[in-house]
Amino acid sequence: MNELPSSLAAPLPQSPLEQYRAFLARGELAYQVDADGRALFYPRVGAPNGYRGELRWATSRGLGTVYAVTTIAPKGEPAYNVVLVDMDEGFRLMSRVEGMPAEQVRIGLRVKVRVHPAEGDEGPYPVFDPVENA
Template sequence: MTQQESPLAIYHRHLSAGHLAYQYDTRTESAVFPPRVIGPGSGNPALEWRLSAGLGTVHAVTVVHPRDRGPYNVVLIDLDEGFRLMSRVEGLPAIGMRVRMRAHTPPDGGAPYPVFDIEEPA
């Protein structure tokens, strides 16, 4: 029996290449995030992988003030493809602000994760 790659491993592989991947459920015609084995609500085991353009809008912002280091923000981002994720924004985010994803790989060699930069108006 061949072992399949987990949805989380596929997600991390895409991030390692600098891409934000998400799944799409063709039964419900909706984006699925975070990565899953079956579609929520539909039970669809054949979710498609798609690549996000990485553009989104800040939905909510909070600032965490840990005792042992400087403050940092925690932000909910609504991606243009129709899913929401929690991340951080470099700079001073505000609700409604447009942002662009970039993959960040921690210096300790941990798994890459998405962070966002403020998208300058055209």
């Protein structure tokens, strides 16, 4: 029986998405930073054009500002919002704001991340709550 060379038998490193989800499972919102300290999001293997060096992981304090918002009102279902949030660390991500009526979410609203727990086949993911007096 032929055995695989040890370099092929070793477990593969986690993908950036798996690493990101591991942070979320611990209740942390992670993002990547290039050699110059510039934030990137979505998780990726290598720095895109215009960024420098190897990427490393950092965790966000979780505060951001709604950059764009739309409200979706499916017939016969509750309305919900979809937002782009500019995080204080310098990256932007898409999610939703909970804890207030969808129609009241507005551009410029200060928000704080909360990790929605895994359910069934769906892993944990970030959602936002409004920040009072921010």
